[in-house]
Amino acid sequence: MSIIKKLKSYDYKVYVTGPFQAGKTTLIHSLDPKAISIERDMKEEYRGEKSTTTTGFDLGRVVWVRKESGFMGLIVPKDEYTREVSEYEGWIAKEIELRGVPGQLHFKFVRDTMRSNSDGVLMIVDSSDPGMIGDASAILAETQTAFGDIPIVSIANKQDRHDSVSPEDVANWLGVSESIGMSAQNRESSKDALILLLRRIEDITVGNTEGDDLQKVISQSQYI
Ligand SMILES: Nc1nc2c(ncn2[C@@H]2O[C@H](COP(=O)(O)OP(=O)(O)OP(=O)(O)O)[C@@H](O)[C@H]2O)c(=O)[nH]1
Ligand SMILES: [Mg+2]
Numbered sequence: 195m196s197i198i199k200k201l202k203s204y205d206y207k208v209y210v211t212g213p214f215q216a217g218k219t220t221l222i223h224s225l226d227p228k229a230i231s232i233e234r235d236m237k238e239e240y241r242g243e244k245s246t247t248t249t250g251f252d253l254g255r256v257v258w259v260r261k262e263s264g265f266m267g268l269i270v271p272k273d274e275y276t277r278e279v280s281e282y283e284g285w286i287a288k289e290i291e292l293r294g295v296p297g298q299l300h301f302k303f304v305r306d307t308m309r310s311n312s313d314g315v316l317m318i319v320d321s322s323d324p325g326m327i328g329d330a331s332a333i334l335a336e337t338q339t340a341f342g343d344i345p346i347v348s349i350a351n352k353q354d355r356h357d358s359v360s361p362e363d364v365a366n367w368l369g370v371s372e373s374i375g376m377s378a379q380n381r382e383s384s385k386d387a388l389i390l391l392l393r394r395i396e397d398i399t400v401g402n403t404e405g406d407d408l409q410k411v412i413s414q415s416q417y418i
Contacts, residue, residue, distance in 0.1 A: 204255070204291040206395055207311050208388065211337055212318035213329035214247065214297040215240055217351040217378035221318060222254040222292045224384040226271045229254030229292070241323065249301070251308055252294030258392055260286045266393075269385045290392070299329055302336065314395045315346040316387065318378070319368065321358035327367045334368055345394035348373040349387055354380070 210218045222229045232250025257275040259282050260267030272289065275282070293312070295305040315337055319330045337346060350364035354377040365373035374390060376383045 202311070203289070205288040206258075206313040206392060207291045207293060208314050208316060208391060209309060209312040209337075209341075210252070210292060210294040210316045210318065211305060211333055212297055212316075212349075212351075213320070213326040213333055214299075215245065215323070216297055216318040216320045216326070216330075218294040218297065218318050219246070219248055219252050221316070221349075221351070221376075221378035221384050221387075222252045222294045224378055224381045225269055225292060225388060226254035226256050228271060228273050231294070247298065248294060248296040249304075250296070251304065252292070254292035254294075256290050256292065256388075258288045258290055258389065262286070263396075266386075266389050269388055288392070290388075292388075297329070297333070299332065305333075305336070306340070309340055312341065312344065314344055314391045315341065316349055316391055317346055317368075318349045318351050319364050319373070320352050321350040321361070321364050321375075322352050322355040324359075324367070330368060334370075345391060345398065347387065347391040347394065350375045351378050353377050353383075 210222060212218055219231050219233065229252055231248060231252040233246040233248045236244055236247050255272035257270050257272055258267055259270055259275070263286060275287070293308050295301070295308050317334055317337060320326060348365060348368055348370050350361035350373045352358050353375040361373040361375040365371065374387050376387045378384055
């Protein structure tokens, strides 16, 4: 094991990117309620809402626990896992660092700084906000160029909104082959999206180049 591996406090680092107000911070807090975020109140409304926007980063820690490697498993917040570790004796446990970045284009320098040692990417897009297609494409291109060939899973977020388009339409917006429907406000769907990425990461680690058909994995896999 290299010195860097020994110093790392996680097994996999997931970089969460995407355009302004897509749902990156919401996703990370859904998965880890104790996540920390450096953000500020927005000065003006965006699409009728005055929310917060990330100016620094989000940092969440979760553990992916499975009884066997082929299972989907559970995503447990790190502090909860630490408290209840005896319940998971004999399970496979992988520590995951979730690193969210700002979506505003001018914070590119922050996105660049946060990338090191990432193992996979969740690219979050608001399926109800076609006005952000240009920024989403720019951030996707920036991400693909910077990372080379680590797994990037595209997420069509806010599927709960009546004005959202389908995940297939979001994939077409981005020019990618697939996109996964999700609502970051719903913990279960956030968890499924993260697990799909983690399975892609593990496929590469163990040399399975076929990858998963994402929607098929959700419907067929045993949970724990
Ligand atoms: N309806 C709905 N609203 C969501 C969802 N996810 C996030 N939101 C809302 O969208 C707004 C932006 O969410 P954030 O998580 O702050 O988005 P972000 O991508 O971190 O935004 P920046 O930090 O500005 O790049 C907030 O008002 C959230 O409550 C979702 O799945 N459904
Ligand atoms: Mg944010």
